[in-house]
Amino acid sequence: MPQAQIIDGKAIAESVRGEITERAAKLLSETGKRPGLAVILVGEDPASQVYVRNKDRAAEACGFHSVKHTMPADSSEDAVLGMVDQLNNDPDIHGILVQLPLPGHIDESKVLRLIKPEKDVDGFHPINVGLLTAGERDSALVPCTPAGSLVLLKRTLGDTLSGKNAVVVGRSNIVGKPMASLLLQESCTVTIAHSRTKALPDVVRAADIVVAAVGRPEMVKGDWIKPGATVVDVGINRIPAPEKGEGKSRLVGDVAFEEAAEHAGAITPVPGGVGPMTIAMLMVNTLTAARRLMGLPEDE
Numbered sequence: 273m274p275q276a277q278i279i280d281g282k283a284i285a286e287s288v289r290g291e292i293t294e295r296a297a298k299l300l301s302e303t304g305k306r307p308g309l310a311v312i313l314v315g316e317d318p319a320s321q322v323y324v325r326n327k328d329r330a331a332e333a334c335g336f337h338s339v340k341h342t343m344p345a346d347s348s349e350d351a352v353l354g355m356v357d358q359l360n361n362d363p364d365i366h367g368i369l370v371q372l373p374l375p376g377h378i379d380e381s382k383v384l385r386l387i388k389p390e391k392d393v394d395g396f397h398p399i400n401v402g403l404l405t406a407g408e409r410d411s412a413l414v415p416c417t418p419a420g421s422l423v424l425l426k427r428t429l430g431d432t433l434s435g436k437n438a439v440v441v442g443r444s445n446i447v448g449k450p451m452a453s454l455l456l457q458e459s460c461t462v463t464i465a466h467s468r469t470k471a472l473p474d475v476v477r478a479a480d481i482v483v484a485a486v487g488r489p490e491m492v493k494g495d496w497i498k499p500g501a502t503v504v505d506v507g508i509n510r511i512p513a514p515e516k517g518e519g520k521s522r523l524v525g526d527v528a529f530e531e532a533a534e535h536a537g538a539i540t541p542v543p544g545g546v547g548p549m550t551i552a553m554l555m556v557n558t559l560t561a562a563r564r565l566m567g568l569p570e571d572e
């Protein structure tokens with residue numbers, strides 16, 4: 273039986289979205305304007321279609337102006353760049369998100385770099401990456417998954433992050449690196465581990481906070497977790513589940529949950545942990561971008 277506190281990402285994400293809905297309504301009554309989010313989807317990848325639909329629904333539920341631009345898979349790079357340019361210049365749009373991956377013939381970084389940094393609600397533009405790394409997160413737009421992971425940590429640990437040993441397993445630009453920057457800004461002592469890290473179990477055993485963003489099902493074992501540590505599992509992996517019937521599958525994280533929960537003080541489940549926070553933070557970023565572009569103070 274798990275002893276750890278289970279961090280309820282679903283409930284926390286709902287409360288964040290509720291707060292954003294209230295703040296968007298206040299913005300509308302004060303200015304007559306809604307935060308505007310535009311999502312560009314190129315091609316028909318089924319998983320991307322689901323993600324885009326969920327983002328669109330969440331934005332509408334928060335009372336945002338939400339537009340979805342679906343472009344054919346064989347769209348030229350120029351056509352996609354043209355769409356970004358159009359949205360950059362659209363005063364009703366405050367957040368632009370290009371659903372990744374893009375088809376192979378389109379240069380992803382060229383497209384992401386064209387998005388105005390002020391509208392870059394995914395936080396992938398080099399300007400936003402630079403601001404975050406320079407310790408200026410309050411002027412940046414921060415990638416949604418690490419931002420959401422930090423909210424979970426703060427709601428669990430309160431103001432006690434300072435001085436804690438944090439190990440981030442994974443060094444991707446989307447999760448691992450920005451997560452490490454955020455934890456550093458919270459004055460954690462941060463280690464970034466990756467596929468070349470030696471004696472990974474021992475590295476993780478030194479951590480008060482473990483963030484796993486690896487993409488390998490249940491790789492982080494229970495006996496890697498220091499007693500009482502806080503574990504945030506970013507991984508989403510689909511594995512076969514023959515016990516549910518032939519051809520069935522289930523989602524697991526990068527952490528062996530049952531084992532880890534025997535050691536951890538608190539742990540996020542998969543699903544229902546970090547996943548719901550990602551979309552909630554996209555809503556936060558869109559409202560933040562809208563208020564900044566309107567010249568309004570951010571946190572009202």
Ligand code: NDP
Pocket residue numbers: 417441442443444445446447448465466467468469472485486487488506507508509526546547550
């Ligand atoms: P990437 O594949 O881009 O990065 C994986 C990282 O893990 C790399 O840095 C890699 O190291 C490291 N790694 C791989 N194998 C090992 C190993 N055996 N030991 C130690 N480190 C290893 O993945 P992402 O960062 O994009 O995503 C990570 C996970 O998070 C995935 O499961 C993904 O589905 C999930 N995810 C969840 C989101 C959510 O909303 N909850 C959003 C985004 C991602 P190296 O650099 O050396 O190759």
